[in-house]
Amino acid sequence: MGKRTQAQRDAMTVEIGYxxxxxxxxxxxxxxxxxxxxxxLDLAGGTARGVLxxxxxxxxxxxxTRVVRVLWRFGNGARAVRPDAPSPPGGSGPR
Incomplete structure (x- = not known):
């Protein structure tokens, strides 16, 4: 694992905050x-403690779950896109 650029470190910081x-x-x-x-329902006693x-x-x-899912998706999507990867619908993907 090589050194990360400042942009990569900033992106990770923003993603963690998000x-x-x-x-x-x-x-x-x-x-x-x-x-x-x-x-x-105006619950009281043990029932209220249980619900809380x-x-x-x-x-x-x-x-x-939310933190893990967001960071997991970021980690998987942060890798370089393969040059032979198909473009998404609309044609705005990598060439």
Whole structure:
């Protein structure tokens, strides 16, 4: 693995930031969606704690899954395009 250019390092930094920000929004949405029954149904006690635990677990799993997926796709797409690769529809691909 050779030295990376400044542009490659900058692209990775931006991609990591994108992965973390979108994962945070996804986690917040999942938590709100899963925890909504506590507020809407006025749950209390052990039931409320159980629902909130499930909501926190779903949010954590969603966060980790999103970060891994974004960075995995970036890592696979960052490799050089083969010169013999077909152009995408519309003809705007590499020649």
């Amino acid at each position: 992965a973390l920000v979108t994962a945070a929004f996804l986690a917040a949405g999942l938590f709100a969606l899963c925890a909504a029954p506590v507020l809407l 635990a499930v909501a926190a677990t779903a949010a954590g799993l969603g966060f980790v």
